[in-house]
Structures are given as structure tokens and as C-alpha cells.
Amino acid sequence: MKTFRALPSKVFRLRYMPAITLLVFLTPVGAGLISSVLPAFGYLPALGRSDFSGEAWGQLLHHPAIPASIFTTITTGFAATIISLGLALFFVAAWYGSPSYKKTRKMLAPVLAIPHSALAIGLAFLIAPSGWIVRAITPWATGWDRPPDVAIIHDPYGLTLILGLVIKETPYFLLMILAALDQTQAEKRLTVARTLGYKPISAWIKAVQPAIYKQIRLPIFAVLAFSLSVVDVSLILGPSAPPPLSVLVLRWFNDPDLSYRFMASAGAMLQLMIVIAAISLWFVVEVGVSRIFRSRSSMGKRHFFETEIKLASKAGINFLVMLFSGSLLVLVTWSFTWRWRFPDFLPSVWSFHSWQNNLHNLAESAGTTIAVGLAGSIIAIILVVACLENEKQRGKNAGSGALWLVYLPLMIPQVSFLFGVQVISIKANIDSSWVSVIWTHLLFVLPYVFLSLSDPYRSQDNRFFNLALTLGSTPSRAFWRIRLPLLLRPLLFAFAVGFAVSVAQYLPTLFAGGGRFATVTTEAVNLSASGNRRIVAVYALLQAILPLIVFAAAMRIPNFVFRNRQALKGS
């Protein structure tokens, strides 16, 4: 009896979870967007304007930097997405199951854990004309006593920006492909194709790729939107004259002449339109490509550039791994530097000064980072699990149809709604408080947690749960004792992803925290303004270390918990 009485109330509560999750989400995003749309059309009473007009748009479209800026935004955004996706797909196609595939798989977590800006800073130190690579070969091989006058960082075509994004996005795609593989019986499909005489890559492209593509479409859109609107990496590596649209918009938002606000809002809307157009374009091209592909895949050709793809994808991945490791290493070196002039290969004076002198600040900002990151990730996990459990118990379409909306904050450029979010939090009298900071982080943490957790959760075998029920367990007991422990590994991984996302947030922390919340990332960005590489390196490393620890824990804890559970042990 007790069971029957508990059940409806549980379902009753769970039923509203998707709605509650969306409410938590869409209120600030929606209201934030409105607060950004209105000024774009001339409405911002605080600046004494409440007449609607298209003036800001005229100003925006006549701005001298706009055409080139839009061009850079679009080219770098698409190039980064296409290159990372292609590299990830080809690498998995060519090397799936091989030792180098397993080795690469181990590298994924650390690369994912490190915030974009930290990596970008390291990469800039590494490949600049006065960077470590040039220092390594100067002067003995080059004869230079001064760095060559070539634009590598901030190059006008955005190549370095693309490279920086590719280093981070390729592992993300790899991870998403891996997750998709588990759901699509890739192993079986491959075996069938290969017994039919298809070479590995051909077999993969024809038998597996079509099945996994659908699964990774959303991550692709998220990456595309991110690459089109990224701010911090663009600032560090992107073209400067003119910069990508995202940087330009942020600059206008920050212009001391407050009348720029109107043009900034219009720019943010333009950015949103570019993202929407880009995703639509991708969609259209995808239909065309898949049509061509469909006719090709049944032509019976058994091989597809097998050797070329094998070598190229391996070389590509190795190149990225090298750049990644080099970037990290150069950060470590700078953090222990006092003097390090060009063209010395190593610092001339080493010192612990940068670590020591910032110890107090480091501890404080690391504390804030951890607190916000933990709180945000825990709340995100609770909401996501509740939504997914609702789906499990009440069927896939039980109110979770609209859940794709949680990806909205990933698709919309941050600047376009953060000012609005700030205004709302002030109106609600929660600005510059823990609540507003954690809430704003949640907007970005939750989508990634959802992205990481939804597939393992949905595909988890319900028979364990049902078996528990038939043995007389209550649903809640079955949930706590059977479902969650079985999902411990993906839960912890999703938690680590959420934490890493939270650590990396710069603009949301700044806007919601009223500047009073110093995290390692806000400190890193603030100090990178000083050009003092020694301190920048310290903060960039700390930015990387915190998520790494959480990732490491997320990997180790299940192995410890399941030390007596053979079937649950990881590979």
C-alpha cells in the first residue's frame, strides 16, 4: 500500500521537473534577451531614450569595421567547426579500437578540463614570433637577434584563432562521438561491413557515420555557435584590426560613451542572427551532402582514401597533442620565471615570487571558484537527473519535448543577454550575491551536464530498475539503490564537465557578481591585461588545475567504489 501511495506523489513531483528546469532557465535568458533587444531599437529609459527607432541598426551597418568583422567571424567559426569535426570523425574512423585510439582517449579529459582562455594564453606563448618554438631554434639555426616581424598571433585571417579553437573542439567532438558509438551498436555494424570486404575507413563512413551523425548534431551546433561568438579566445588569439564581431560588440558594450549601448545591442542581435543563419545553413548543406552521400554509399566501393586518411588524421591529432602539451609546459615555465628575455630558451632568472606573492589572492579566488563550481554542478545534476528520471518513468515525450531549450544559452552569444540578466538580478535584489552568480553559471553548466548525462541515462537498461520493483522495492529505493549507483560513472563525469564549465566562465561571473566575486578565471583575465606573463601563467595554470583535479576524481572514484563489482569496472 505504502508503495502505491508514494508512487503518485513522486510522479506528480517529477512531472513538473522539466517545467521547473526550463523556468529556472528561460526566465533569465528570455528576460535578458528582451533587455538586449529593446535597446537595439532605441529603447533604454536609463539613458533617456524611450522612442523606438532603427537608428542603432543604421549606425551598426555603417560602422567601418563591420563588413570585415562579420567576414572574420563567419570564416573562423565555420573553419574551426569543420576542421575539428572532420579531424575527430576521420580519426575515429581510421583508428577505432587501435592502441593509439586508446591512448588518445586518455588525453581527452585533461584537454577538456582546461579552460579555453588558459590554453589560448599558453598557445600564444608557444607559437608567437618571440615564443618558445622560435626561442628554441634561435639564434643558432635562424641567426636572428630579434624576433621575426610576422603576424602569427592576431593574424588577419584568424588562423591562430582557428587553431586554438580546434585544439579544444576536436577532443570535445571525439568525446561526443564516443558517447554516440555506445548507443549505435557501432561494433556490430563495423563487423558486418568489414566481413563484406569494406576497408576500415570505408566501412566506418558507410555503416557507422550515418548512425552517429544524428547523435552528434546538437554538439555540432553548440560548437558552431560557440566558435561564432567566442570572446576570450578571440581576444587572446584572434585578429585585432578589425576583431571578430563578438569582440567588437563587447567593446561597444564597455564603451564609456554610453550611447554605444544602442549599437552594442544591435550588434548582439546581429551576432544572434549570424548564429541562427549559420545553423540553418549547416542544416541545408547537411541535407545536400547526405543526399550525395546516400547514392555514393551504396555504390559498392570498398575503400576510401584509406592510407591518406589514416596518416593525416594521426598526424593531425599528434600535432594538436603536441601543441597542447607545449602550451601547458610553457605556462608552467613562465609561472616560475623572474626574467626571461628573447632569445633565451629558458628563463635567465627563476623565481617562486609569482606563486608566493599571490598566495593570498590565489587561495581566495580558488575558494570562490570551487564553491560556485560545486554548487552549480550539484544543482545542475539534481535538475537533470530529475528531468531524465521523469522521462524514464513516464515515457520519452512526457513533458521533456521542450527540453532542447536548455541548449539555448549555448546557442545565444553571451553578451546579448548578460546585461539583461544583470538588470533582472538587480531588480530581484539578488545582484552581486552567491545566488545570482551560481544561477548565472547554471545557465551554462546545466546544458553541458544535460549533454553529458542524457545519453547514458536514457540508454541505461530499465530492467534492473523493474527487477528491483518486482522484488518489492519502492521506486525511490530502486532509484537510490539501483539506478544511481549504476550511473555513478556518467554522473561523476557530467559533474566534472559541469565544474569545468563553471570554472571557465568569465563574463557571467563579472556581470552577475558585480565584480565582487573574484574567481581564478576573472583574475586571470584581469591580470592578462597587465601583460605580465609570469602572473598570467600562475592563474592560467590554476584555472587548469582545479578542473583537472575534479576530472581525475571523477575517473578514480567509480573504480574505488566498484572495486568489488567486476562488471562495473571501467576499461
Add this chain to the structure above:
Amino acid sequence: MPRKLFGISVIALGLFGFSANGQAAPQSTANWQDVQEKAKGQTVYWNAWGGSELINTYISWVGKRLWDDARITLKQVKVTDTADVVSRVLAEKTAGKNEDGSVDLVWINGENFASMKKQGLLFGPFTQTLPNYKLVDTESKATTIVDFTIPVDGLEAPWGMAKFNFIYDSARVQKTPTSVADLLNWTQQNTGRFTYPSPPDYLGSTFLKQALTELIEDPSVLRTSTTELSELNQATKPLWDFLDALHPNLWRKGSQFPASSSAQQQLLDDGEVDIHLSFNPGAASSLIKSGELAPSVRTFVFDKGTIGNTHFVAIPYNSSSKEAAMVVANFLMSPEAQARKQNPNYWGDDTVLAISKLSAKDQQVFAKIPLGAATLPPQELGPTLLEPHPTWMEYIEKEWLKRYGQ
């Protein structure tokens, strides 16, 4: 468009926004006791550019002293760009948060001050209430009362003096240019060894203003506000001619500019360029001290003088710790704090005080401050040129972007 609308919004805010908040400052010094009394136990969130380790250390010293003396808790909110702070206060005003604002004190000058003043985002006038304000050299340091041609009107308290100068590596450069025109010759002989940060970086913009002031036929027109486009075009033509000639000789052939002045500092240290720009005559010495630049760097200025200004601290209208913020501002102008700030070991930033107004003992303290190896003695710093009216800067920045920013 901005100008006209600004006019309207200024009037509107002047009528309703500012006065409606009724933030009248205590006018007489007799109230100073009350202010100090109220300040006790308050927390001041001081939004200050946080890009310099040296300055951050100085600010934490100020915090320690204020806690000891007045039981005020001072917290530095490190900002990358003071414009963010203006944005934040504006956001608070937008949301009707007219008290308990997140900013209690802000390090500010120029455009940002002009903007906050226009929008009625500042508290005051308050500087007359501060006892140490009497020591400020308002007579011969005119920029302490006129900030980028905008009257200060007691809304911000002077904190330090800035003067445009150049830092170069004496190990690599023998002969330094003596004027803007001479700089062109210098770059012809040293191709790719000079650049300036792209405007609107404040040093990049200052470089343009310096060039304009030297090259313009009649510098007096820069003192007034002008929106007449033909006049602006005509008057600034020498500047664009100069830049057109200069750019092919610059770093990256003028196709790329450092994003900020700190990026350029790094370029100097990396040997990518030979000259760096600075607004602080003591910067070279303190950067040597902190290991950020080579011991061989030195300072130079142009013969006919360089642009100078003052930086200030101001209190937003919706601060909830106005009294404590005033005590902080007063302490920052004290001989003790000013002397420490002028010392290149701590910062190396020139004082706003008139040495002659100080007590004999304090004068001694100032006399004993070491100059620093790379700092020019005051008599060699040359005359100070005044900042043009902000309208000129706005025009130049826009025009620069149109011509070279794409």
C-alpha cells in the same frame, strides 16, 4: 546623433535622476568629524584597474592602513576596464537600484568621468569636505580641476599625475626621437621597430592626441568642443598625412597593432619593438624593479612637451559607504600615501600635492624619495600639453578605425 540625444538625456537626468536622489554632500569641513564617525565599520568596494601587481600591492597597503586608522574595510575589485564599472553603475540605475550600489569608489578619469558625470552617476561634490584636498596643487597642476577639458566640479578627488612618455631599451637604441616629426625619421631608419596600441586603448589614443597637438596648425582649437565635420576634417588632415607616412615603417608594417599598452610592454621585452608608451614617468624604473623590463630601459619625452593629465577617485551616487569612501579618498591625498606612491619602489606615480603647501617634515619626506634609475628628473620632463576636448578624441578614434582599423 549621440550628442543631441545626450543633451536631452543629460537634462532629463539632471532634473530627475540626480537631484531626485538627493545626494547632497556635507559641505563644510566641520562635518568631517561626522563623516569619520559614520565611516567606521563600513566596507568600501574600490573598483580599480587591476592589471599591475605593483599597484595592487600599493592598494592593499592602503587597505591595511585604513583598517588600522579608521576601522574601514577596503576591498579592491580588480577591473580590466573602468568602462565596465560605468556599465555596472548604469545597470543599477536602469534597475532603479539607487542605494546599496555595488561600487563605492572608482579609479577614474577622462572619458569615463565625463560619461558618469553626464549621466548623473556620481556622488558629490565632495572634495571640498576632505581636509587633505587643501594640499592639492590646483594652481599649477591645472588638470586636477579640469579633467580632459571637463570641469571636475568636486565630483572626483585627484590621486596622481600622469604624463605621456616613452620607454626604450638603451641597449638597442642610441638616439631617441625628439618630436613627432622626428619620430617619422626615426622609423624610416628603424623599420618595424615602433608601434602604438590600437585606439581606443588609452595610450594609443594619447599617442594620436600627442601627434595631433604637435602637428595641428592652431592647437588652441583643441580646447573647444567641435562637431562640425568639415572643420574636424580640415584640422586633422596633418595627422592623417603623418600616419599615412608613418604606418608603412611600423611593426607589422602597420597592418596590425598591439591590442593594449600592456601588450606593447611585452613586445618591448620580447625585443619585437624598441619603444613603448607610458603615462607614468616612473613606470620604467618600477618595471625594472619588478623584473618586467630589462635593467637597460630608460625614459624619453619630446622636446616641446607631452600630454599630461590627472587620475582621480570618484564615488558613485548609489554607494552605501559614501562616508568611508570619502575617508579613503582623503587618505589617498595624504602626504604619507602620496609620498609612498611617488616612490618607484612602490609605484613611482607623481604626486598631486603642492610640495610648498606641506609641512617642513613632509617636504623632507618628498625630497628623500629616490628617483629611480630610469626616471627623468622633473626638469627634464618637459612642458605639459593639455588634453584636447573629448569630442576631438571621439572623432579621431572613429576616423582612425575607418582608415586603419580594417
